[in-house]
Amino acid sequence: xxxxxxxxxxxxxxxxxxxxxxxxxxxxxxxxxxxxxxxxxxxxxxxxxxxxxxxxxxxxxxxxxxxxxxxxxxxxxxxxxxxxxxxxxxxxxxxxxxxxxxxxxxxxxxxxxxxxxxxxxxxxxxxxxxxxxxxxxxxxxxxxxxxxxxxxxxxxxxxxxxxxxxxxxxxxxxxxxxxxxxxxxxxxxxxxxxxxxxxxxxxxxxxxxxxxxxxxxxxxxxxxxxxxxxxxxxxxxxxxxxxxx
Amino acid sequence: xxxxxxxxxxxxxxxxxxxxxxxxxxxxxxxxxxxxxxxxxxxxxxxxxxxxxxxxxxxxxxxxxxxxxxxxxxxxxxxxxxxxxxxxxxxxxxxxxxxxxxxxxxxxxxxxxxxxxxxxxxxxxxxxxxxxxxxxxxxxxxxxxxxxxxxxxxxxxxxxxxxxxxxxxxxxxxxxxxxxxxxxxxxxxxxxxxxxxxxxxxxxxxxxxxxxxxxxxxxxxxxxxxxxxxxxxxxxxxxxxxxxxxxxxxxxxxxxxxxxxxxxxxxxxxxxxxxxxxxxxxxxxxxxxxxxxxxxxxxxxxxxxxxxxxxxxxxxxxxxxxxxxxxxxxxxxxxxxxxxxxxxxxxxxxxxxxxxxxxxxxxxxxxxxxxxxxxxxxxxxxxxxxxxxxxxxxxxxxxxxxxxxxxxxxxxxxxxxxxxxxxxxxxxxxxxxxxxxxxxxxxxxxxxxxxxxxxxxxxxxxxxxxxxxxxxxxxxxxxxx
Amino acid sequence: xxxxxxxxxxxxxxxxxxxxxxxxxxxxxxxxxxxxxxxxxxxxxxxxxxxxxxxxxxxxxxxxxxxxxxxxxxxxxxxxxxxxxxxxxxxxxxxxxxxxxxxxxxxxxxxxxxxxxxxxxxxxxxxxxxxxxxxxxxxxxxxxxxxxxxxxxxxxxxxxxxxxxxxxxxxxxxxxxxxxxxxxxxxxxxxxxxxxxxxxxxxxxxxxxxxxxxxxxxxxxxxxxxxxxxxxxxxxxxxxxx
Numbered sequence: 013x014x015x016x017x018x019x020x021x022x023x024x025x026x027x028x029x030x031x032x033x034x035x036x037x038x039x040x041x042x043x044x045x046x047x048x049x050x051x052x053x054x055x056x057x058x059x060x061x062x063x064x065x066x067x068x069x070x071x072x073x074x075x076x077x078x079x080x081x082x083x084x085x086x087x088x089x090x091x092x093x094x095x096x097x098x099x100x101x102x103x104x105x106x107x108x109x110x111x112x113x114x115x116x117x118x119x120x121x122x123x124x125x126x127x128x129x130x131x132x133x134x135x136x137x138x139x140x141x142x143x144x145x146x147x148x149x150x151x152x153x154x155x156x157x158x159x160x161x162x163x164x165x166x167x168x169x170x171x172x173x174x175x176x177x178x179x180x181x182x183x184x185x186x187x188x189x190x191x192x193x194x195x196x197x198x199x200x201x202x203x204x205x206x207x208x209x210x211x212x213x214x215x216x217x218x219x220x221x222x223x224x225x226x227x228x229x230x231x232x233x234x235x236x237x238x239x240x241x242x243x244x245x246x247x248x249x250x251x252x253x254x255x256x257x
Numbered sequence: 258x259x260x261x262x263x264x265x266x267x268x269x270x271x272x273x274x275x276x277x278x279x280x281x282x283x284x285x286x287x288x289x290x291x292x293x294x295x296x297x298x299x300x301x302x303x304x305x306x307x308x309x310x311x312x313x314x315x316x317x318x319x320x321x322x323x324x325x326x327x328x329x330x331x332x333x334x335x336x337x338x339x340x341x342x343x344x345x346x347x348x349x350x351x352x353x354x355x356x357x358x359x360x361x362x363x364x365x366x367x368x369x370x371x372x373x374x375x376x377x378x379x380x381x382x383x384x385x386x387x388x389x390x391x392x393x394x395x396x397x398x399x400x401x402x403x404x405x406x407x408x409x410x411x412x413x414x415x416x417x418x419x420x421x422x423x424x425x426x427x428x429x430x431x432x433x434x435x436x437x438x439x440x441x442x443x444x445x446x447x448x449x450x451x452x453x454x455x456x457x458x459x460x461x462x463x464x465x466x467x468x469x470x471x472x473x474x475x476x477x478x479x480x481x482x483x484x485x486x487x488x489x490x491x492x493x494x495x496x497x498x499x500x501x502x503x504x505x506x507x508x509x510x511x512x513x514x515x516x517x518x519x520x521x522x523x524x525x526x527x528x529x530x531x532x533x534x535x536x537x538x539x540x541x542x543x544x545x546x547x548x549x550x551x552x553x554x555x556x557x558x559x560x561x562x563x564x565x566x567x568x569x570x571x572x573x574x575x576x577x578x579x580x581x582x583x584x585x586x587x588x589x590x591x592x593x594x595x596x597x598x599x600x601x602x603x604x605x606x607x608x609x610x611x612x613x614x615x616x617x618x619x620x621x622x623x624x625x626x627x628x629x630x631x632x633x634x635x636x637x638x639x640x641x642x643x644x645x646x647x648x649x650x651x652x653x654x655x656x657x658x659x660x661x662x663x664x665x666x667x668x669x670x671x672x673x674x675x676x677x678x679x680x681x682x683x684x685x686x687x688x689x690x691x692x693x694x695x696x697x698x699x700x701x702x703x704x705x706x707x708x709x710x711x712x713x714x715x716x717x718x719x720x721x722x723x724x725x726x727x728x729x730x731x732x733x734x735x736x737x738x
Numbered sequence: 739x740x741x742x743x744x745x746x747x748x749x750x751x752x753x754x755x756x757x758x759x760x761x762x763x764x765x766x767x768x769x770x771x772x773x774x775x776x777x778x779x780x781x782x783x784x785x786x787x788x789x790x791x792x793x794x795x796x797x798x799x800x801x802x803x804x805x806x807x808x809x810x811x812x813x814x815x816x817x818x819x820x821x822x823x824x825x826x827x828x829x830x831x832x833x834x835x836x837x838x839x840x841x842x843x844x845x846x847x848x849x850x851x852x853x854x855x856x857x858x859x860x861x862x863x864x865x866x867x868x869x870x871x872x873x874x875x876x877x878x879x880x881x882x883x884x885x886x887x888x889x890x891x892x893x894x895x896x897x898x899x900x901x902x903x904x905x906x907x908x909x910x911x912x913x914x915x916x917x918x919x920x921x922x923x924x925x926x927x928x929x930x931x932x933x934x935x936x937x938x939x940x941x942x943x944x945x946x947x948x949x950x951x952x953x954x955x956x957x958x959x960x961x962x963x964x965x966x967x968x969x970x971x972x973x974x975x976x977x978x979x980x
Contacts, residue, residue, distance in 0.1 A: 019722050019723070019726075021668060021674070023722055024678075024721045024722040024723055025678050025681075025682075025717050025718065025721060026715060026717060026718060027718075027722075028718050028720060028721055028722035028724070028725045029725075030722075031722035031725070031726065032722065032725050032726070032729065035726060035729065047723070047726050047730075049671060049723065050671045051671065052668050052669065052670065052671050052674045053668035053669070053674075055665075055668070055669070057668075058661055058664075058665050058668075059640070059644075060621055060640065060643075061643060061647065061661060062640065062642075062643025062644040062645070062646055062647030062648060062653075063644075063647045063648065063658075063661045063662070063665065064644050064647075064648055065648045066661055066662045066665035067665055067669075068669075069665060069666060069668075069669025069670060070665060070668050070669040071669075072669075073669050073670065073671075101637075150620075150622035150623055150624070151622075151623075154622070154623045154624065154627055155623045181624070182580050182624070183580040183620045183622035183624065185580065185620060186620065187619070187620025187621055187622065188620075188621070190617070190619070190620045190621075191707070191708060192704050192705075192707035192708055193617055193707070194271075194581075194617065194618065195706075195707030195708065195710060195711065196268075196271055196272060196275055197271065197275070197581055197584055197585060197618070198707075198711070199710070199711035199712075200275060200281075200584045201580055201581070201583075201584060201620075202711070202712065203711070227712070229713070230708065230711075230712025230713045230714055231711065231712045233694070233712070233713040234711060234712050234713050237713070283960070286961070287961055290961055304775030304779065307774070307775040308774070308775055308776070311771075311773075311774045311775070314769075315769055318769045321755065322755075322763070322766045323751050323755065324748050324749075324751040324752040324755060324757065324762040324763070325762055325763050325766045326766075327747070327748060327751060328744075328748050328762055331739065331744060333940075335739055336940060337940070337943070337945075340739070341739045341744075342739075342740070343740070343743045343744055343746075343747040345747070345750075393968065394958070395956045395958040395959070395967060396958035399958070399959075412957070412958060412961070414958055414959075415960075415961075417959075418960065419959055419960055422959060438959040438960060438962040438964055439962075439964045441959060442956055442958075442959065442964040442966070442967060443964075443966060446966065446967060446968060449968065450874075450968070453968070454870070454874055469933070469936070470936045470940070470943065478954065478955045478956060478957075478967065479954050479955065479956045479967030479968045479969070480907060480954035480967055480968040480969025480970070481967070481968045483903065483907050483948060483968075483969060484907065484968050484969070486946070487897075487902075487903035487904060487907060487946070488870060488904070490866075498751070503768065503769050504768075504769075504933055505929040505930070505932045505933040505936070506769075506771050506926075506929050506930065506933060507769065507771075508925075508929055509776055509924070509925045509926045509928075509929040510771075510774060510776060512925060513776070513925075520957075523795075523889065523890045524890040524892060524925075524949070524951050525951070526950070526951050526952050526953070526954055526955050526969075527948055527949070527950060527951075527954070527969070528948065528949040529946065529947075529948045529949075530932075530946070530947045530948070530949075531945065531946050532936075532943055532944070532945055532946075532947075533945050534945060535897075535945050536897075536898075536899065536944070536945050538862055538899040539862060539897065539898070539899050539902065539945070540860070540861075540862035540864070540865065540866050540868075540869035540870070540899075540902050541866060541869060541870055541897075541902040541903050541904045542897055542902070542903055542945055542946055550747070552747065552750065556750045556751050556753075556754045557754070559751060559754040559755060560754040560755050560756055561754075
């Protein structure tokens, strides 16, 4: 099966190893990957701040990169949500682009959703001997409705000790540019999330949205450094866990 | 109080709220209690989402025909013997109320909870005119005694702990009892009861007005709504134009949504339906019922991009789940309408110059939208506000606009992105500390400092994913050869 | 009503809605409730199951209830009064009071109970002040509900000349008598009934109808639940099987 990979700019810039983990997982499942070189960003960070006009370059570039593919898999739920469910709103005054966006909308999947729902695979053959808790990011879980896929996949990872995160449905506080526009509120929200993660006793926190994970990681590291959290809790995108043997 | 009760800058309010440990803890606890209660009563109703769709459809049906239903309501209320008044704005509404009170030579009134009268600033107007105003809802009573604004629309006094309430009661009312909530509640019961029996006029809000019968309804647990509408000789009901339902059958659906969403209860202890004043020969109930229907900006929302906001039934479910409200409480918003619904509504009433910061007080996590019993797409409306400010009215700071416009160019073009991130990686790696993170001094750098003050930040990578993938592809080709 | 103002007010709404010439329509299609979930809920419950639901909900809310039959209603009410510590009782002048000869029963009781229980019958002809004052200093109010709602353990109380709003509101204790055969599963049926009554004769519609579910309550201080805010502190439902 030939799929186009939407890598997410954040993974591209800061977490290239996460992207590679995704590549390995998908290739191991028999997918033939295409990674368009022209791709950059879905534009969500601009539209979330209201700059829909400025976002058009990013939005149209993304459409051009992926519109002719059969399947598009996004390494980040948030971007998949923007492309699938938000583009048509921003393009409602440009009929031709709207049409192209709608075509793309029906082909894009979030990474875990693609594996369970399209490939029909729940056990990717991974082995990971660690205690793991999972942050269900708002965009992918609540707004896209992708609830079960990551858990189906994680439950089939050998040796894993999966621990439920209390109030996993509560936002981690990232919110895109919210985190720098409202740093005071972001700090207390993320701190509460980090302490909840620590309280589970897990040594790894995972998720399928690298933006939330970056936010959580920044706080966990700081709290560890300050001695508030007694251990270094590792932050891993679910692709990294699924890529462990 | 008027709609906006705190005019200080947004950031000043936020910092003050975040520093108030009791308030933050109280709101967190309240949210957690409401979360569990609401989820358990909603879980009892497998048809919840069907009810929600029906409730939203009823609200839309009314809004799309609001002229017709307001007309019908006014006709039927008058037929039932009520006096119906219309007010375009807060000033008119207050003046109408004042005229009624003067005509009755009223010296003292009792009020059950009505957020609409807070929106229009009724109490100040009446007090200035020398009329004694008694809030009777326990929380409103506490706030009035303490002279403090509400922090929530359903339970507005959460920011006071019991010891503080005892102190306030002791200082202002001569209370000599303990801080036990039951003892203090029963003290207020006695104190307010005297006023219920003596008041010239009772003031009520209206949760839903029934167009088909001209009925006003009040939901209350304390019974103060019933008191204010049963004992004084004159009644004044303040009704927001949009709070109308077609008929009694709609009340069934709306009550299903309101009670479970607001406080996680199946029903309120009292649901009063008042159709006109007392009937001939009756010994209690108001001899005169006045209904003031208030527009105050609502017609400006009707028929526009934000019409869905008028579905709102003021249940507070959005603030009970909002992770931002959780930390900044109602006082962070500075508006009698706080939380996500307030962040949408306040700028619609007061404009972006005054309330333009509020739509940014959200991570757009969508929890409000999901929890809303009438399916208002709250987080989408917050985005719409942002879009109007950034792209249409251009009210955002020029520096912000310049940064976003420049960044958007870079993130919309892979060549620029490649150049930009290479330069960025170079810079960040130069300054990074021995753990590979940004050093402490970056906390003073605008934007980045917002992050590094509380969290670690790593460097941009010299080798991006696209570079690693290109190598991977090359290796694969080699293998295949 | 200021008709000119009303016209202005309505036409502002019509204009916002984009009506032709800002004209308010003369007719709007009724909302269709037929597909709503409320229409089919609890339809398969038997009478006994509905009553059981009412009682289970009372238990959950901490509302007292007692079962009785018409022939024992008087003594059941007296027992309920005694159960709440006696005192001054206010009761209405409704047809049920006559039917069960409660006035006579209470008069006889007053003669023999050594002042433990005194009675005041709501009599609108005494005037507003007398009725409210006598009810305000009563300890217990007895009312007859027009029907009940099982899902929420609710009694529906109408105000009439014979039975004022204050009886179920001012005394510390409320004793509500409800016939079990009037208890329906949901608020849906109550609202249907009210709509039909209004449509049949708007002028005979009560000025005040209150759905009462237990005593008055608040949780405004640190979310601690306290019974007895401004209305009754406690209540008993007397469920009559007739």
